[in-house]
Amino acid sequence: MYRSERLLPGAGEHVLSVRELTQVVKQLLDQEPLLASLWVQGEISNFKHHTSGHLYFTLKDAYSQVRCVMFRSHAQRLRFRPADGMQVLVHGSVTVYERDGLYQLYCTAMEPAGIGTLYLQYEQLKARLAAEGLFDPALKRPLPLLPRKVGVVTALTGAAIRDIITVSRRRFPGIHLVISPALVQGEEAPASLIQALQRVVQVPGVDVVIIGRGGGSLEDLWAFNDEALARAIRACPVPVVSAVGHETDFTIADFAADLRAPTPSAAAELVVPSRAELKGEVESLRLRMITQMNRLLETKRLQVRALAQRPVLQRPEGRLLQDRQRLDELVRRLGYAAGHLVGTRRKELAALAGRLDALSPLAVLGRGYSITRRMDGQVVKDARQVAVGERVSVLLHRGRLTCLVESREEGGEGGNEVEL
Amino acid sequence: METKLSFEQALQRLEEVVRELEGGDLSLEQALALFQEGVALARLCEAQLDRAEAQIEKLLEEDGQILTVPLEQDTGESTK
Numbered sequence: 001m002y003r004s005e006r007l008l009p010g011a012g013e014h015v016l017s018v019r020e021l022t023q024v025v026k027q028l029l030d031q032e033p034l035l036a037s038l039w040v041q042g043e044i045s046n047f048k049h050h051t052s053g054h055l056y057f058t059l060k061d062a063y064s065q066v067r068c069v070m071f072r073s074h075a076q077r078l079r080f081r082p083a084d085g086m087q088v089l090v091h092g093s094v095t096v097y098e099r100d101g102l103y104q105l106y107c108t109a110m111e112p113a114g115i116g117t118l119y120l121q122y123e124q125l126k127a128r129l130a131a132e133g134l135f136d137p138a139l140k141r142p143l144p145l146l147p148r149k150v151g152v153v154t155a156l157t158g159a160a161i162r163d164i165i166t167v168s169r170r171r172f173p174g175i176h177l178v179i180s181p182a183l184v185q186g187e188e189a190p191a192s193l194i195q196a197l198q199r200v201v202q203v204p205g206v207d208v209v210i211i212g213r214g215g216g217s218l219e220d221l222w223a224f225n226d227e228a229l230a231r232a233i234r235a236c237p238v239p240v241v242s243a244v245g246h247e248t249d250f251t252i253a254d255f256a257a258d259l260r261a262p263t264p265s266a267a268a269e270l271v272v273p274s275r276a277e278l279k280g281e282v283e284s285l286r287l288r289m290i291t292q293m294n295r296l297l298e299t300k301r302l303q304v305r306a307l308a309q310r311p312v313l314q315r316p317e318g319r320l321l322q323d324r325q326r327l328d329e330l331v332r333r334l335g336y337a338a339g340h341l342v343g344t345r346r347k348e349l350a351a352l353a354g355r356l357d358a359l360s361p362l363a364v365l366g367r368g369y370s371i372t373r374r375m376d377g378q379v380v381k382d383a384r385q386v387a388v389g390e391r392v393s394v395l396l397h398r399g400r401l402t403c404l405v406e407s408r409e410e411g412g413e414g415g416n417e418v419e420l
Numbered sequence: 421m422e423t424k425l426s427f428e429q430a431l432q433r434l435e436e437v438v439r440e441l442e443g444g445d446l447s448l449e450q451a452l453a454l455f456q457e458g459v460a461l462a463r464l465c466e467a468q469l470d471r472a473e474a475q476i477e478k479l480l481e482e483d484g485q486i487l488t489v490p491l492e493q494d495t496g497e498s499t500k
Contacts, residue, residue: 146427146468156478165476174471179478179491199479199486278427279469285434286462292441293455300448 019098026096029103035094040066040105041113044086049075055082059090059105067097070107079248080112087113122225125252129227134234135255141239143259144207146273149176151200151209151238153193156181160214160245160264167268172275178203184213189223194232201237209236210267211253212243224251233257243267365397372403383408425461427468434461 009015016024029035042059049055053072058065068090082088092107111119129135150168154160161179168175182196183189193211200206211233213221223229224244233240233256242257243264254260261267365371372380373393380386386405394401425433437458441451477488 144426144428145431148426174469177476177491178488179476181478196479202486203479203488275469278431279466282431282434282462282465282469285431285438286458288438289434289441289455289458289462292438293451296441296446296448296451 018101022096022098022101025101025103026098029095037091037093039089039091041087041089042066044082044088045084047082047084055107057082057084059088066094066105067102068092068105068107070110074108078110082110089113089119122252125225125227125230126255129230129252129255134230139234140258143239143241143271146172146278147175147208147271149178149203149205149207150271151197151203151206152177152179153182153196153200153209153211154179154213154243154264155184158184158214160184160212160243163214163263163265164210164243164268167265168272171269171272174275175272176205178206183223185216185220185223190226190229193223193226193229197232197236197240207238208271209238209240210243210261210264210271211240211257212261212264212267213245214264215245218249221245221249221251224253226252229253230256241267241271365395368397370397371395383410425464427465430461430464430468434458434465437461 040059042061042065045058045060045065047055047057053075055068055070055075057068057070059068060066070090070092089111090105090107091109092105094103094105096102097104133139152161152164154164156179165177168177178200180196180200183192197209197211200209213224221244224242230252233242233253239258240256241259241261242251242254243261243266244251244253245263250260259270261270371394373395374380374386375391375393378385380392386392386408388405388407390405392403392405394403437454440446441454441458444450446454476491478491480487480489
């Protein structure tokens with residue numbers, strides 16, 4: 001039924017402007033603590049990524065929908081790309097957008113739903129363990145350069161174990177791996193991983209452990225976000241390398257481990273050294289050592305040679321030479337002395353012999369005298385010993401004569417020539 | 421000599437030995453002693469690199485006992 005009479009405000013009734021109305025509603029909403037900070041889950045529709053960087057979309061479920069906005073500063077921190085149809089969990093506050101008279105959800109964080117609640121747990125656990133110091137970089141231990149045995153905690157089947165074996169063998173053919181099988185997904189996985197980890201480090205010689213699994217969805221990796229597992233990793237007596245097959249997402253296990261590898265293959269690369277490289281290193285050290293030793297020996301040799309040429313060390317040999325020289329000289333002098341002695345004696349002898357000569361009658365003959373003897377051998381000293389016409393023998397210095405006495409003169413001594 | 425040294429310790433000591441040989445004003449006796457030590461260390465390192473045991477084992481629980489058994493037999497199934 002239609003009424004034509006005009007409905008006017010009563011005397012006490014106040015007329016609001018649109019703006020006033022909106023402000024009233026806004027005030028009401030802003031007073032509600034629940035709306036100041038809340039989580040809402042829903043499906044994204046009408047998603048628009050504005051050139052300004054802000055995100056505009058609608059969240060809806062089967063019954064309702066709500067306008068949402070996420071400003072650039074928050075949108076930049078998203079770890080995924082929202083899209084229409086995606087179930088998400090958003091955090092934010094609700095207030096009125098006055099221009100349009102719309103209440104809107106102002107989002108500060110958004111995660112894909114499904115893991116949304118898990119994600120919250122994850123963030124909370126991470127914050128708690130970090131505050132406790134479990135992820136302290138100072139706790140991270142270095143890996144052994146050449147592990148004696150590598151413990152591997154993972155599923156016995158699948159790409160992870162295969163990749164680890166392949167890479168390990170390639171890098172170091174003689175490597176010793178000890179696989180400790182564990183469940184790597186599902187509710188029982190954390191307990192299984194912890195048990196496998198605790199078992200493998202009891203094997204003598206295991207000095208590093210790889211714990212991980214191959215890639216999978218975020219839900220698949222969830223076992224590695226377990227608090228007890230994180231503590232078990234931290235409590236492990238040898239260094240632990242986490243290898244949860246996901247390049248971008250870090251698990252709690254990754255934070256707790258001594259080293260995080262993005263994939264099982266990468267973990268094997270980090271843990272197992274290249275045998276060829278190590279051999280090269282040892283070889284080059286050996287070469288340096290030998291080179292240096294040779295150099296050093298050469299230096300010492302030269303030093304010895306230089307020292308040997310100094311007169312101080314030459315003395316023993318020098319003295320020997322001097323002694324020999326002296327000996328030679330002595331011998332020479334002895335020989336000379338001996339010769340001299342003999343010569344002297346010889347001269348003396350000659351002198352004596354000369355004196356003997358002088359006494360010899362024969363020597364008188366040498367001076368021109370001669371001895372005259374009768375043929376019977378009697379030496380003639382007086383002319384009266386011979387008769388004229390007698391033959392005498394005259395002995396000269398050299399040779400003898402037989403002479404005939406022609407005449408004789410008796411008289412004094414000497415001076416008278418004999419006439420032949 | 422010190423067979424208890426790990427590869428890492430041996431390599432580290434070998435590096436020290438080489439540095440000492442290269443840097444120091446050493447007597448021949450000192451140098452020879454270092455050299456001998458270095459040769460032994462290099463040998464030790466190489467022995468560890470040349471080890472050929474190449475084992476891949478897995479842990480098994482049997483009647484509450486943990487055993488290690490070679491993995492070789494069943495990798496065939498799991499890797500193909």
